[in-house]
Every structure is written in structure tokens, then in C-alpha cells.
Amino acid sequence: MVPQPLWGITLRADLGERWLPEVSRPVRDHAQTCAMCGGRGDCRRSNWRLCCDEVWSYSDADPVVSAVIAKLGTDPAKLRAVEDLIPGLAYQLLDSPPIAKLVDLQALCWTCNAMIHFGHTETTVGWPTCEGVVRHAARINGVDPDAMMERVFYEQAAWLIRSAVPDWSITWVGWEAIRDHRAALKVDGAIR
Numbered sequence: 093m094v095p096q097p098l099w100g101i102t103l104r105a106d107l108g109e110r111w112l113p114e115v116s117r118p119v120r121d122h123a124q125t126c127a128m129c130g131g132r133g134d135c136r137r138s139n140w141r142l143c144c145d146e147v148w149s150y151s152d153a154d155p156v157v158s159a160v161i162a163k164l165g166t167d168p169a170k171l172r173a174v175e176d177l178i179p180g181l182a183y184q185l186l187d188s189p190p191i192a193k194l195v196d197l198q199a200l201c202w203t204c205n206a207m208i209h210f211g212h213t214e215t216t217v218g219w220p221t222c223e224g225v226v227r228h229a230a231r232i233n234g235v236d237p238d239a240m241m242e243r244v245f246y247e248q249a250a251w252l253i254r255s256a257v258p259d260w261s262i263t264w265v266g267w268e269a270i271r272d273h274r275a276a277l278k279v280d281g282a283i284r
């Protein structure tokens with residue numbers, strides 16, 4: 093789940109019209125299958141079987157997330173109640189401002205992408221669909237749906253904590269290397 097201060101900050105937004113021919117299409121064409129479940133995607137849900145997902149790491153925030161969750165648990169209501177206190181707590185625990193870094197590009201089916209961005213999924217589709225997304229994720233992770241929901245609560249708690257940190261450093265230095273790596277794997281001629 094993308095921390096709120098980072099919403100809209102994407103390679104896709106930065107590249108504009110170059111995103112589709114230079115990044116998204118080559119990544120999807122090369123992958124052919126979903127990076128998470130190995131499925132071939134669901135053409136009923138979008139124009140494309142697969143989407144191109146930006147994989148971001150949120151360094152320095154992980155210890156904060158773990159420490160805060162250790163203190164507060166993953167109860168979303170409890171976390172929201174202390175949301176105002178979290179920034180101060182985060183700064184106490186951080187050595188330096190956290191860094192959001194684009195580390196990879198991957199092709200995902202609709203369902204796995206919906207799991208990665210579960211917060212967005214919850215706000216855009218009904219619960220029966222969300223339940224199906226959780227069941228799918230549970231199956232590919234080899235856990236039961238209840239255990240998968242616990243992971244969702246953890247991720248939602250992590251999202252709340254990360255969203256309370258306003259001054260992220262952002263880097264996608266090296267995304268060309270990711271693209272060139274895909275090109276080296278002989279994707280298609282669209283990469284220039």
C-alpha cells in the first residue's frame with residue numbers, strides 16, 4: 093500500500109505518454125504471466141490481461157512500522173485513534189527521513205494487483221470482490237483466508253504509520269537499468 097504522501101508520485105506519471113511504449117508494454121509482453129500467481133491474467137477485468145506494477149521499497153520505515161505495531165498492535169481503530177501521535181513517534185525512531193525507491197517493474201494479473209493495492213481496491217469495489225481477492229492471495233501464499241486477513245491488517249497499520257511521515261526522499265534512479273534489463277532479456281522492439 094502506497095503511503096498517502098506518495099500518492100501520485102509514480103514513474104508512470106513522470107513518463108506520461110512514454111510509459112506505455114517504453115515501460116508498461118515491454119514488461120507485460122516479456123512476462124506473459126503474473127509475477128505473483130503465475131496466472132495469465134483475466135481479460136474480463138480490463139483491456140489487458142496483465143498490468144505493469146511499480147515495485148517500491150520504503151526503506152528506513154520498516155523498523156518504525158515494526159516498532160509501532162509492536163507497541164500498538166494492528167487494530168486499525170486503535171491505530172487511527174493515536175494517528176496524531178505517530179509522526180512524533182516515527183521521528184524518534186528514525187535515523188534519517190525514510191526513502192521511497194522504485195526497485196522493480198513487474199507484470200501482475202488484476203487480482204494480485206488488487207491485493208497489492210488493497211486500500212484502493214476496498215474503496216473501488218464491493219466486499220464480495222475484496223473477499224475473492226483475499227482468497228486468491230491466501231491460496232498462492234499457502235495460508236488460510238483468516239491468516240491472509242491478518243496480513244492485510246498489518247499492511248493497513250503499516251500504511252497508516254508510513255502515511256504519517258510527511259518528508260519522504262524519493263528516488264527512481266536506476267529505473268532505466270530496470271528497463272534495460274528487460275530489454276536485455278529480449279522483450280520487444282518497443283524499447284528505445
Ligand SMILES: [Zn+2]
Pocket residue numbers: 126127128129130131200201202203204205
Ligand atoms: Zn496474479
